[in-house]
Amino acid sequence: MAILLMGHPNVGKSAVFNRLTGANITESNYPGTTVDFTEGYTYIDGKEYKVIDVPGTFSTDPKDEAEKVALDILAEHDDPIVVVVIDSTKIERGLYLAFEIMERGYRTLIALNMWDDAEKHDLRIDVVRLEEILRVPVVPTVAISGKGISTLVEKVPAANRVDIEDLREKVTNL
Amino acid sequence: MNQKTLDTLLALIGVGSFIAGLLEVLFGLVGETYTWQILTFGGDFTVWRGLILVSAGTLFFFAINQANPIQKKAQAVLACSMIWIIGGIEILSTVLNSVTGGEGAWINTVSEFLSHYYGPFTPSVLLLPISIVLVILVRSNEANNG
Amino acid sequence: MNLDPEERWRLIDKVARETVEYGTERSTIRSVLAELTVKPLTGIPFALAVLYGFWGFFDAFAGFFTDGFFVPLFDDHWLPWIQEAFPLKGSWLYYILVGDPEAINSFEALGMLTSGFFVAIGVVLPAIVAFYLVITILEDSGYMPRLAVLVDTVLHKIGLHGFAIVPMILSLGCNVPGVASTRTLETKKQRFMMMILLSVFIPCGAQLGVMLSLIPEYFGYIMLYLVTGFFVFGWLLNKLIPGRSPEIITDVPPLRTPTLTNVGRKLWVKVKGFFTNAIPFVLLGVGLVNLLYLGGVISWIANSLEPLFTGWFGIPKETVAPLIAGFLRKDLAVAQLSAIDMSGFQLITSVVIISIYFPCIATFSMIIKEGRKSGGVIKVLSGSLLTLATVVFLWGGLLHLIGILLGVT
Numbered sequence: 132m133a134i135l136l137m138g139h140p141n142v143g144k145s146a147v148f149n150r151l152t153g154a155n156i157t158e159s160n161y162p163g164t165t166v167d168f169t170e171g172y173t174y175i176d177g178k179e180y181k182v183i184d185v186p187g188t189f190s191t192d193p194k195d196e197a198e199k200v201a202l203d204i205l206a207e208h209d210d211p212i213v214v215v216v217i218d219s220t221k222i223e224r225g226l227y228l229a230f231e232i233m234e235r236g237y238r239t240l241i242a243l244n245m246w247d248d249a250e251k252h253d254l255r256i257d258v259v260r261l262e263e264i265l266r267v268p269v270v271p272t273v274a275i276s277g278k279g280i281s282t283l284v285e286k287v288p289a290a291n292r293v294d295i296e297d298l299r300e301k302v303t304n305l
Numbered sequence: 306m307n308q309k310t311l312d313t314l315l316a317l318i319g320v321g322s323f324i325a326g327l328l329e330v331l332f333g334l335v336g337e338t339y340t341w342q343i344l345t346f347g348g349d350f351t352v353w354r355g356l357i358l359v360s361a362g363t364l365f366f367f368a369i370n371q372a373n374p375i376q377k378k379a380q381a382v383l384a385c386s387m388i389w390i391i392g393g394i395e396i397l398s399t400v401l402n403s404v405t406g407g408e409g410a411w412i413n414t415v416s417e418f419l420s421h422y423y424g425p426f427t428p429s430v431l432l433l434p435i436s437i438v439l440v441i442l443v444r445s446n447e448a449n450n451g
Numbered sequence: 452m453n454l455d456p457e458e459r460w461r462l463i464d465k466v467a468r469e470t471v472e473y474g475t476e477r478s479t480i481r482s483v484l485a486e487l488t489v490k491p492l493t494g495i496p497f498a499l500a501v502l503y504g505f506w507g508f509f510d511a512f513a514g515f516f517t518d519g520f521f522v523p524l525f526d527d528h529w530l531p532w533i534q535e536a537f538p539l540k541g542s543w544l545y546y547i548l549v550g551d552p553e554a555i556n557s558f559e560a561l562g563m564l565t566s567g568f569f570v571a572i573g574v575v576l577p578a579i580v581a582f583y584l585v586i587t588i589l590e591d592s593g594y595m596p597r598l599a600v601l602v603d604t605v606l607h608k609i610g611l612h613g614f615a616i617v618p619m620i621l622s623l624g625c626n627v628p629g630v631a632s633t634r635t636l637e638t639k640k641q642r643f644m645m646m647i648l649l650s651v652f653i654p655c656g657a658q659l660g661v662m663l664s665l666i667p668e669y670f671g672y673i674m675l676y677l678v679t680g681f682f683v684f685g686w687l688l689n690k691l692i693p694g695r696s697p698e699i700i701t702d703v704p705p706l707r708t709p710t711l712t713n714v715g716r717k718l719w720v721k722v723k724g725f726f727t728n729a730i731p732f733v734l735l736g737v738g739l740v741n742l743l744y745l746g747g748v749i750s751w752i753a754n755s756l757e758p759l760f761t762g763w764f765g766i767p768k769e770t771v772a773p774l775i776a777g778f779l780r781k782d783l784a785v786a787q788l789s790a791i792d793m794s795g796f797q798l799i800t801s802v803v804i805i806s807i808y809f810p811c812i813a814t815f816s817m818i819i820k821e822g823r824k825s826g827g828v829i830k831v832l833s834g835s836l837l838t839l840a841t842v843v844f845l846w847g848g849l850l851h852l853i854g855i856l857l858g859v860t
Binding site for chain 1: 453454458459460462463464465466467469470471472473474475479634635636637642704705710713
């Protein structure tokens with residue numbers, strides 16, 4: 132079974148990858164460090180998962196070679212679990228990609244990374260409410276320090292497919 | 306810490322870095338080394354060190370004129386960090402130079418080792434303590450307000 | 452089912468309004484600092500301080516290890532020992548592995564076990580540790596992209612807008628990931644231009660390190676000439692190559708305090724990579740050059756290229772040997788050059804030539820690999836070889852001309 136880490140450039144996918152797999156790939160504080168994918172393995176409840184650090188993408192409509200690589204990876208895998216990694220301080224942009232992925236019918240899980248930055252910016256995100264609306268697990272994380280990663284791991288099996296029709300109706304009526 | 310104390314401190318370190326920087330540029334261009342008490346001007350790349358000190362000094366003056374307290378503090382911190390970089394490099398190379406010995410010796414003798422630390426020092430090293438005090442004050446001040 | 456973008460944004464807007472509460476955002480000292488470092492008025496003086504710090508740290512650190520420890524270790528202990536202990540003095544094997552039996556310093560012995568080891572461990576290793584330590588801290592603190600934004604402002608002025616900040620930064624470490632990262636550029640034109648410019652004009656970390664530790668007095672001139680070349684040919688290629696080069700919008704990440712573990716881990720990866728990838732190549736390079744010497748190949752090439760070398764570039768024909776080693780490792784080539792007897796200006800010229808005449812093998816194979824994705828290998832390859840030849844000929848010759856005009860050759 133495959134777990135794909137997807138998200139915008141420089142939201143910390145590589146850092147999440149390292150925490151999940153114990154690997155040592157380069158984490159940098161600037162966008163575009165990962166242009167090829169990296170694979171690793173992790174065990175959750177005794178089951179082996181292949182974890183893939185996918186290059187950053189802004190949307191599922193590719194603009195450059197690195198984004199094409201990302202979409203090829205998404206298409207290649209049979210029913211993967213997609214962890215959408217979001218920069219908490221730029222949550223709307225991240226949700227855009229998350230929506231696109233949910234619309235394609237993938238089992239989805241959201242990691243609200245850089246949670247510490249959001250706190251510093253005095254940005255409060257109601258995680259429980261967000262989970263209620265989207266019906267997918269949402270986990271606040273700080274990947275560079277490892278905070279929230281164990282909760283993320285616990286929730287991987289709970290990743291969900293979303294009925295977009297339902298979601299649209301629910302959100303419209305909010 | 307009130308505005309006045311901060312401004313006085315800024316003016317003090319600003320004038321210090323500005324004048325010291327100008328002198329370094331001057332001695333660097335002439336190519337002379339001048340030593341007064343524990344203060345020395347000259348050596349490799351003095352012109353560059355001088356230019357950085359002059360800009361740090363200018364930045365301190367900007368900070369005094371800055372009305373917005375956060376802008377003021379940030380400019381002061383930026384200028385201080387410029388002093389730290391050149392001062393820090395100076396100290397690092399002094400420490401490393403003091404460890405290795407001359408011909409045939411891997412490690413220096415104790416007296417030789419210590420002789421590296423009697424000075425004289427470049428202006429940035431001497432400005433270091435003031436800038437550290439300044440940054441500590443600025444940071445503790447911010448923590449109180451936050 | 453799929454939503455259209457407009458509807459998607461509408462839904463997200465509602466979700467965000469329901470779940471996100473924006474507090475009163477106060478600007479902090481850190482966030483103001485982040486702005487000050489990209490504004491030219493405050494950013495350029497600070498960048499100057501950072502570059503000074505980079506140079507100063509490098510000088511102190513690499514000098515400490517190379518001059519303080521490795522030079523005495525290799526010259527006083529290892530070299531005399533191996534010169535005596537190795538059997539078969541006078542044989543070709545002795546020549547390749549140990550080199551000159553009378554040499555009194557490890558630079559001039561020229562054997563694989565003498566100069567090869569000394570250059571790899573004594574010179575390049577301290578240099579790259581110092582170099583990557585600083586680069587990693589600059590990367591993790593988020594200062595690197597800020598420096599790039601400042602440079603970018605200059606790039607804009609000459610018509611090269613906003614492209615390829617990240618590939619440039621990565622190339623300073625090693626050209627291979629630099630070339631790989633051109634994938635993030637949008638058009639084939641940009642990708643092609645960037646691959647050429649990077650592999651020709653941006654020296655890699657190992658080469659920078661060796662230049663800084665062996666010929667620091669010329670470092671500034673060499674870099675100035677290379678960076679100018681980057682801009683001049685960037686401008687030319689931008690005019691000559693058909694196609695678009697759209698603006699690239701990159702987020703400037705926030706300033707962060709680098710963590711010790713991440714810095715340590717990255718440094719370790721680099722050092723490990725150096726032992727497994729670089730050292731064998733350095734030794735191989737020394738061995739290859741010695742073998743070619745013995746076979747008379749080098750003197751043959753040197754004699755046949757002499758008119759080009761002395762006439763056009765104004766450098767001694769002996770520089771042929773380092774140029775051959777340079778296919779494998781540029782750092783080794785620079786080290787070998789510094790051992791050749793020539794004038795300061797000739798040394799500057801020959802180091803510039805070493806940097807631009809051809810990418811190292813590792814970078815070259817990466818260009819071929821990436822070329823497949825950017826308009827076909829043949830096109831990219833012939834395009835790059837043509838550009839390369841033009842650049843070396845013009846830019847190398849121009850430097851000779853400058854030397855003649857200044858009267859310093």
